[in-house]
Amino acid sequence: MKKWMMENFDETQAVSILKELIGFDSENRPGKTEAEAAAWIYRLLNDNGIEACLKEAAPDRPNVYAVLKGKEKGKGKGPSIIFNGHIDVVPAGDGWTFPPFHSTLKDGKIYGRGAADMKAGVAAMIQAALLLKKAGCPFHGELHLFFNVDEEVTNQGMKQFLDDSLTADYALISEPTGMDITIGHRGVARFHVKTKGTPGHSAFVRQPDNAIVKMRAFLTALENLSDVIKERKDQTLGAALLNITQINGGTAANVIPEECTVVLDRRLLPGEQEEEVKGEIVQSLSKVQEETGFSFELKTDSFLPASQISEGHPFVKALERVSQQVNTEPISIKVFGATCEAPFFAVHKQIPTIVCGPGELEQAHVKDEFVEKEQYIRAVHTFTNLVPHLCKRFEQGGMTCHEPN
Secondary structure, eight states, X not given: OOHHHHHHXXXXXXXXXXXXXXXXXXXXXXXXXXXXXXXXXXHHHHHTTOOEEEEEEETTEEEEEEEEEOOOBTTBOOOEEEEEEEOOBOOOOSOOSSOTTSOEEETTEEESTTIIIIIHHHHHHHHHHHHHHHTTOOSSSEEEEEEESOTTTTOHHHHHHHHSOOOOSEEEEOOOSTTOEEOEEOEEEEEEEEXXXXXXXXXXXXXXXXXHHHXXXXXXXXXXXXXXXXXXXXXXXXXXXXXXXXEEEOSSTTBOOSEEEEEEEEEEOTTOOHHHHHHHHHHHHHHHHHHHOXXXXXXXXXXXXXXXXXXXXXXXXXXXXXXXXXXXXOOOEEOOXXXXXXXHHHTTSOOOEEEOOSSOGGGTTOTTOEEEHHHHHHHHHHHHHHHHHHSOOOSSOOOOOOOOO
């Protein structure tokens, strides 16, 4: 650990920031918002001399922006990096041993909803910014903090970001990876397929126009398409997938179903486009329609492309070197097991993006969610050291803050 970091790091403060952030109920469900958590981050940064601002992605759902600027050298301003994380969490539900929004530290673990997914990552990035500010911003370039709302449902926070002029040379998302470096993930698209019938009393209808029976024919076609799709593979990210994940139909035991709907989960490889992916499904279903006369409706619910960065990219190598210096445990370079918001940076804004943060993905969305305290502290050290490693360090740096355009 560098001398300036040793002089300014306070473990008690670092743990306190995470525990306080967990204490805000920022569940992503109707009637709840992330506003209190966002306002607390905003105040914390401003109170420590880091000028921050809030921008609403939706009513009472603000993203948090802030920036640290190192000293310019000559004509160049140096590289810039975005530290990103989401501040919403999935609903806690019942059955917890520890109160989900009153963080508990026990046996080296910090418990609470969002401890792993992903308030530990956000808190570690905040703490890193505070340390860099206290040390006088000893780097050449810019560090942007961007903490967004609504990752867990419809990505409204990121959609606001796409409308913003902010960009950077690099982006780091602190989703839970156990501090391993993840260089990509498959994308995900979700579709709704609907068939329609004619309702009637099941005791009297002799030739039922049954929406569920119609759907059966389409399901067979989708299963056949799934077998074709899973043969497509990316050397790093694995296979493309099409799965039928939900089905709903009928209103009562004695009523012929008027509607039946299924949800399709399509895992995407790099380069797969929405029009192409949807068109393939339409083509498969249209063949059934021609053979049977059954009609269908197809609706796109969401589409998030795949994200990938080369293992040999300078950004990956820089984070690997810093991680090896900070971490006592071996660090792996691998693929992120789930889908996250990396494509908003990597695909839409063409920013080289890595996902790396404290906590294990297996802890996401579970009861008694936790993060290892020691791993969280290592994340603080890693993120803090990464900035001057990427952005050439000065013996005495200056700092100014501004509100993003």
